[in-house]
Structures are given as C-alpha cells and as structure tokens.
Amino acid sequence: MFSTKDIDWHDTDILILGTGGAGMFAALHAMQSAPEGTKVTIAVKGLIGKCGCTRMVQGGYNVALGGGDSVERHFMDTIEGGKWLPNQDMAWRLCEQAVVRIRELENEIGCFFDRNPDGTLHQKAFAGQTADRTVHKGDLTGIEIINRLMEQVLSRPVEKLQEHRAIGLIPTRDGASLAGVLMIDMRTGRFRFVRAKTVLMATGGGPTMYKYHTPSGDKSMDGLAMALRVGLPLRDMEMVQFHPTGLLAGDHTRMTGTVLEEGLRGAGGQLVNHAGQRFMFDYDAKGERATRDVVSRGIYAEMRKNNNPEQEGVFISMSHLGPDMVREKFKGMVKRCADCGFDLAGGKVEVVPTAHYFMGGVVVDVDTRTAMEGLYVAGEDAGGAHGSNRLGGNGVANSTVYGGIAGDVMGADIRKMGALREPDESVLEAELVRACHPLTRKPELVLPLRKQLQDAMWDEVGVMRTEAGLKRGLGRIAEISDALMDVGVASESLAFNLTWHDWLNLRSLCDISEVITQAALARENSRGAHFREDFPDPGAMEESYFTVARQVDGAVEVGREDVQFTIVRPGETVLPEGEPETLVAAQ
C-alpha cells in the first residue's frame, strides 16, 4: 500500500511534540537558549494550544510564594500526597522552579492571575495542601495560561506543524539515539518523517481508555505507546487518578465524564445515592470534603451496592445552599450544566468517578533526559514527580516547569550535537506498516471496540482492583486488541480521515491499557490512586517501590525498583523544627 518512498522527509533542529504547557514552554525556552539560527519546530495532533489538557485546568497552579509557605512545605505536601513514591529530586525541582515559572508566566508571558485587594496574588488551598498555595485565574486558570503561551509562540518564528500526529519514534540503527519522528500530516493523510537533533515528547497522558474520562478527546496515550514500542522504561503505570465527580449523561454523549469541579464539594455540595441518602460519612470523617481518591472509592462502592443499570451513578446536590448562591458562585459550572440540559443550581446532577490524570510515564532524569540520546520527555508523559497521586494544582506546575527545563536543556545539548542522525530504515518501515494496517482490512466500525475497551478498563482496572479482576481485564484487553487488528478503515481518501485516527488512537489505548493492568498486578499494596481490594494496606513506607514496565520482544515486563529517599525519609521532614503542621485555617 505505502512504502517508505512515500514518506516526505523534513529536517529541523529541535522538534517538540505537543502544545500544552510543556510543549509551548519548551519552544519558548529553546528559542532563548539554543544558538542563533537553530530551527525549532512544534508539532501537534490538533491546533496549537487548542488540543491537550493544560487548557482545561480549572483549579490553578501550586507555588510557594512566602507568607509562611515555603518550597520545603510544598515539597513535603507533594511527597506525602504521592505516598512517598515520587522521585524526590524531581519533586524538589518542581517545587523550586515553580516559583520562577509563575513569575515568568506573569511577567514575561503576560498571564494575569487573581489578586487580593492589596494587589498581591491570591492563593487558595486544595485538598492535601498545608498552605494557601494555589495561584489561579477564577476557575479557568488553564485557559489563561495556554492562551498567553500560545500568543507568544505564534508571534515567534517557530515552525508549526498543526494536525500532525506522531506515530513512531525512529531510533538510529544502533538503537542508542533518536533520529526523528514519523508523523501523519492529518490534513493530507501523507506520512512525514521529521528528523531532529533533539525531540521533546510532551504529548500529555490522558487516561481515555476508561468508560468515564475527563481529558480532551484527542488524548489517546500515543506518546507513551511510542515510548513503549521503542523500548523505553515506563514507571508508575498503575497510577490512574480518578476525579470523583464526572458528569453522567449517557454513553451517546461526549459530555459524559467531563468534570464537575472540586469546589462544589468544598462549598458544601452533598453526594446522595440512589436511595436519596448521603453516604460519604460512611467512608470518611471528612465526608464529601475528603480527598479525590477517597471520595471516588466511596462513590464507586455505592454504585456497586446499587447495581441498577437504569441509574448507574450517584447525585451531587447543591440546592440546599440556595440556588441563587450556587448560580452566582459557580456561574461557569451552572451554565455548562444548563447548556447540556441539567439544573445544577436547583436540581441534582448524576455523577460518577472519572479517569482524570495519569501519574505514570517515561522514566526521565531531572533534566527531562531519557535513556535514549536526543529524546526528552516532559509533562504528563513523564513519570516520577507525583508518585502515586498528584495534588490538585501540581499538574500544570509540573508541565510548565519541566517544559521550560526541557527547552533549556535541549538548547544547550544541541551545541554538542553534530549532524542529524540517520534513522533505522527497518523501524521506519515497521511503523509505516503498523499505521497502514487497518487500510488493508475490510472496513468496519471502530467505535464498538473502543466502548468494549472502556468498559473492560472501568470494570476490571478501575477505582478498585483485585488480582482476579486484573487478570480478567488482561484477557479482555487482549481480545479487543486482537479484534482491532481485523477491523479495517476505508482507504479511498486519507485526507483528514478521522476514522483512521480513531483506529490509531484505539491501538495506542490498547497497548497502554495492557501496561496499566500489568503494573496494577505487580503492585501488591494500595497507595494513592491505586487501590487493591485484596491488598488494602499501603505497605511499609520505608520499603516503598515503584513499578517499571518495558516492552521486551513484544511482551510487557514489569519490575519493581526501590524508591530512593534522596532528600527525606518516611517519618522525617525537611521543614524546620517547630513549623506548624498546617497553615490552612480549619474549614
């Protein structure tokens, strides 16, 4: 069908995949740090700044800016929140550099974050934080950050490859370095191989293989699937964060799974089950105000008890707070629900836990370098900074901090790199054949298989897991994965052929679903987002390990590695003696 002769070759110096917070910061920093004349290219699966999840950040940006708060305190919250699994050097750098990055966002990029009456930045505390730390712009922080970044990138001479989907990392023949990335120019349907001296993978994670999920529709774990195929180690792959309150509106609408914000519960919103009763106090003394993982498990348990296909979820009810107050305080959320036909202020809205963020990712060092020369990874694609659980507000801090670092590091590393590298033609061909596979089969609908995968992941690898369930899950995933290889896509026109991309999305999702399940089997305890009903204890913190998965000869192998407590050991703290446990006034 296609041969490698049909591939357009394209050369650049620095290639960035993704235009979320990480990708765009990398582009800006690379422009600043690389020698003059360096060509910087940014490629994205959708439109610049429009696809991806940084834009969807509601809450805000965690950064310790004094007033009692400190980098040490932010660091300790991150480590404790991640249940001692984070890579401590990464977590430290995150907290330390967030201070610089927030100043850059305000002063150089032009963001405007909410102010106190005296003109200083307003900061609030999310669950799991011991200080008022989260900088925000209303509840649309991501839009402000991404729009401002996007303007800066668009107004600079960065080469833009929009609606270019990366399908394969192509190494050199010895496999030690990266030569470039094979992509599909989605608008024309043509293949394009982009060679670069350094490549940043910042495609974002996004666990959309679950029946209920929050990330943007373009998310399908392509980055991690590419890393897996090229043999890179992936860590913490069992760690899928569920947000407790996703909208439930039926499986025929894309609204299902989208987030109803955390603040609703914080403000006194109540969760009631099918019988109309509040239940969260049965699970936690903080009731609805408990952390995301606890509330998600509470809801999940209630759903299981009910087991009524007509009324699957539970309800969030705000009306007792006064519909007018709710309408005023949660204007955006109320309007969003109303646009979709729900009355959040006066009625109740059906909700369900929804897969939100992926803590796992490629093993990187604190400079975003990977085991492969020339490949860098930042943002949700990189594992390690959050451990088993990401604090609200640490996600966008992570992507912007490490995106900027990646830009700096690539700009510096490129000075030591000579010519562009030659790709391993056999890998290039294999990736081409892989992508063209569905074009050689009889066309069928892709959607039913995607729904099957999402059901399987939700049922067997979801909020609560067991060995038996995970093993069943592996079987179901394998069946779907095999079935997908027999589903074809009509090949008359490949220009902007969404159904071809649906197939490729599902291919990536199947591959990563298997890794998630294998990693979940390997972790025989319960930490943060990962809960094993058959191993409910967290295990000794001193003996914490993280999982590392890699693909060897086509099979996924998962090992365990001990967490290195390079900065602080469990039971200890880096806070000075006498520091109060929390600076947040009790609610």
Added chain:
Amino acid sequence: MKVARAHPLWLAYLLHRLSGLGLAVFLPLHFWVLSYALNDAAKLDAFLTLTEMPLVKAAEFGLVFLLAVHFFGGLRLIALEWLPWSAPQKTWAALAVAGSFLVSTTFLLQAI
C-alpha cells in the same frame, strides 16, 4: 447555508449603510436640480411644481427619512465609539430610529 443575523444592532447597521447609499445616489440629482437656478429660475420652478405630485412627495419624504435615519444612526455610532458608554446600545439604536420617524413624520404632516 443561510446566515442568521437579524439582531437589532445588525439591522441598525444595515439601515445606516442603505440610507447612506441612498443619500449618496440622491445627492448628485439634488445638486443638479439646484444648479438650474444658475441658468433659469423658471426651469427650477417647473421642477418644483412637480413636488406637488404625490409620487414626488413620497420620494421627498423618503429622502428626508434617509437623511434623518442616517443622521441619527451616525450620532448613535459616534456616541457608541467615542463616549465611554455603558447603557445598552440597543436603546441607542431604537432611539435613533424613533427620532428619525418623528422628524420625517413632522415633515410629512407639515407638507400635506
């Protein structure tokens, strides 16, 4: 696809543009008629008697209407652009049209 756009401000814009266009087309004629006075007052008179005819009257009404509409519409625009206004512009648009109707009706009543 048919484009839906008939909201009050858009209609005000269209009215302003069409009235301006109408006036621009009428003006040369108006000037030309007046120029008759240079050569021959009688010719001007002959034309002016035409104004007694209902059709011409209606046309004149139309012209004054256009002028009034364009005048008030223009004031509305300048107010909207140059005054740091806050009141809903729809009120301005409505006022402009109402005002122009008032003036042209006065004219018509006087003329009859």
Added chain:
Amino acid sequence: MPERDHLTVTVQRGGPNEPLRPQTFEVPAYENQTVLDVVSWIQQNADPTLTYRFACRVGMCGSCAMMVNGVPRWTCRTHVSKVLDGNAIEVGPLRNLPVIKDLAADMDPFFDKWVAAEGQHHPTRTRDEDIAPIDPVTDERQAANAGIECINCSVCYSACDTVAGNPDYLGPAALQRAWTLYNDAKDADRNAILDAVSGKGGCHSCHSMGSCTAYCPNELDPLSAIAGLKRATAKRFFGGRK
C-alpha cells in the same frame, strides 16, 4: 424521552478540492445530546469519512465551533433542543475561514490576525523580578478583565459581516485582545498596540454591527472593546494621553 426518535441532520461536505454539497442523515435522538454528539454519531456510525474537529468537549478549547442553522456556535455546548428547527439541524463549517474538509475550517488566518493585532504581551519585567502588585478593582483592570476569558474559538470572527466583506479586517477577537492588552498595566508597548490596530483592516474598519457580541458563547463584548480602541486612537490623534 424526546418526542421524536430521529433527527434530520444536513451536513455540509466537501473542501477546496471537491465541490461543496449538503448531505442528509437520520440520527437517533436522545435526551442529552449536543450538536457535537450528532456530528460524532454520523462519523462513528453512518459515514466514517466525515471530518470535523473537537477537543475538550466542555467549551474550553474552541475547536468545535461550526455553523448550526446559520449561527456560529460551540457544538459541544449546544444542546440539540436549543437549535432544532422542526426536526432538522443544518451544520456547516465556520464562515469566513477556508474549509479544509467538511466541517473543519482552517483557523490560521484567524490566528495570524491575532498576532497582527499585537495580541501578545509586551513584558515590563522578567522572571527574576517579583510579580507586580495590581489593584484588581481599577477601571483599567476591569476593562482588561472584561475580555480576558476569550478562548479564541472564532465564533465572533465567523459571525462578522465586516470580515466577510473585508478580508484584511482583523476581526473582533484579535481586536478585543488588543484592547485587553492596552488596558493591562503590565504591558510595555501600548503605542505599538494602537499602531497595530490603526492600519489596514484595523479597528476602524468595524461598523459596530455587533454580531460578535450577540453570538459570543462566552458572553464577552468585543463590540465595546473595539469601540474602546477607536476611542483610544482618536484620543491619541488629538494629543490626549491615556
């Protein structure tokens, strides 16, 4: 349950290399259903070759805007019942932009103009300095805040007949961004902004027809922002300083 079990959906097909043609589908009706769901259903079940664009699903990214029964809208946040004409919906690509294929428009001209209107911050400080304290209630800041939540979905650009008639016109979103920056105490180069919006196709091309404000899904008011720019440029002309 809805009264009808099917919707008649007419979708504009084609692109630069193939003729534009409407195509009609019968789509099952559900109680909770947006226009994006309807378009998705067609691609996922009836015609896998249909092209459209979406990303966030919740009105934050502005990727999914299309013409729906003659009005530009975010399809992800438009409930079918709001636009249903009898039992029918007509969907087309955004107006005033080149069509790539079917319902996907090329948004590059929109963003080129965003940049041309100096729609990017001109820094007064660096990352090594503290963040400037800014009084949140000054008139200036309020004016900047009024337009800051624009998600650049291009609905206003698509609604504007001045854009339709004048390809140079920067359009409501870009000009609103310029006005926001002009009112931002942190911006270093307000004169550059006024220069950028005073050229060919600048704010003075606007006829205040107000479709931008009427159709903005975010309830922003580009019309007033553009008026603000006109006022500021006129003031500068008469020697007035801000």
Added chain:
Amino acid sequence: MSEFHLYMAQRLSALVMAPFVIVHIGVMIYAIQGGLSAAEILGRTQGSAFWFAFYGMFVVAVSIHAAIGLRTILGEWAGLRGGARDAVSAAIGLGLLALGAQAVWAVTV
C-alpha cells in the same frame, strides 16, 4: 491617507455636518409650507454670505463623508480593492464637490 485618517475624516466631517443637517431639515420644513418656489428659495439665499458659507461647508463635508463611505461599500460589497477602489472613490468625492459647488454657486451668489 491611512485607514485611521480616513476614519477620522469621516467622523469629523459627520460632526461638522450634524448642525447643518438639523438647520437644513428645519429650513426645509419651514420653506415647504405653502409650496416651494424658485423665487422664494433664491430670495432667501442669494447674496447671503451666511448661506454661502453654510452650504459651502456642507458640500465640502458631504463630499468627503460620502466618498469615504462609498469607498467602504465598494470594498465590502463590490469587491473592489487597492488603487482602483481609491481612484473610484476619489472621483466620486471630486464629482460631488464639483456638482455641489455649482449648486451652491447657483443658489447663493
């Protein structure tokens, strides 16, 4: 002339005309009572420096205003671009000015 200068010229000419329009409409309402006659018009206007200045300025303003307005319409509705559009609208402006001057001359001198 830049777009901005054209804009200012159009707005300023409009402001200049605003009082003229009111007076003009007023005079017409007054004059039309009992029918129009050349003698009546000319009797009022001929030899009057006031009416000469009044209608003279009115004509200058209206020529500028209409030419700029038509230039916009030529661009947006007739698809005329660049130099052609500028030339046509300049010609319209000059034509209006000439015809208008002739009329003012006839009526007031």
